[in-house]
Amino acid sequence: MLAISSSAEAISFTSPSGPFGFYNIPDNDTTGVTASINISGQPNIASFDSVTISGFTHSYYGDLRAFLSNGATTVQLFRTSSSPDSQTFTREFSALSGNYTFATTGANWYTQTVDPVPTATTYASFAPLSAFNGSSLNGTWTLNVQDRAFIDTGSFSSFTIDATPVPFGFEPTGGLLIVGGAWFLRKQLKKKTTKV
Numbered sequence: 001m002l003a004i005s006s007s008a009e010a011i012s013f014t015s016p017s018g019p020f021g022f023y024n025i026p027d028n029d030t031t032g033v034t035a036s037i038n039i040s041g042q043p044n045i046a047s048f049d050s051v052t053i054s055g056f057t058h059s060y061y062g063d064l065r066a067f068l069s070n071g072a073t074t075v076q077l078f079r080t081s082s083s084p085d086s087q088t089f090t091r092e093f094s095a096l097s098g099n100y101t102f103a104t105t106g107a108n109w110y111t112q113t114v115d116p117v118p119t120a121t122t123y124a125s126f127a128p129l130s131a132f133n134g135s136s137l138n139g140t141w142t143l144n145v146q147d148r149a150f151i152d153t154g155s156f157s158s159f160t161i162d163a164t165p166v167p168f169g170f171e172p173t174g175g176l177l178i179v180g181g182a183w184f185l186r187k188q189l190k191k192k193t194t195k196v
Helices: 174-195
Strands: 004-006 011-014 023-025 033-039 045-058 064-069 074-078 096-103 122-124 139-147 154-156 158-165 168-170
Touching (some): 011 033, 023 033, 033 158, 045 064, 045 139
Parallel strands (some): 096 122
Antiparallel strands (some): 004 168, 011 158, 023 154, 045 096, 045 154, 064 074, 064 139
């Protein structure tokens, strides 16, 4: 039996940058702004590792909520201090400035005391990103960010998903090799017969 296999490694996909290089987050708007990534030709997800929001700026991070979706499953990344989430923050008026990464486990997004919120750490998403494990990488992934309070505003430039795909393998059996050999032999005999 011939076996050819590959161990899976984490791969990344990044959305295009928004208009003028960023996605503006509308102030006090229930629709928010959505960025997307279109993926094709990939296997299923063994482990969804993280999502990073790049160039993320806002002057009051407690105003924000965000959702990551692959069309079939939607995960809320973080919640707002106001309605409809009413999440408790230690310092909701801190700003965002930089690239922020979320995974199934990590630091507490809501208890940060530094302004701006530190970027050199991974934060736990509100709902576990492991909800995407076993689903397909292919299709359209969207990140929706909403600002649910007045005055403070912000934007982000793009987002990136990191996932480890299911390993792939190719294992033709001896029977398949024999069938292939028989087909090749018939082909050669046919050529000789045609020449005669």
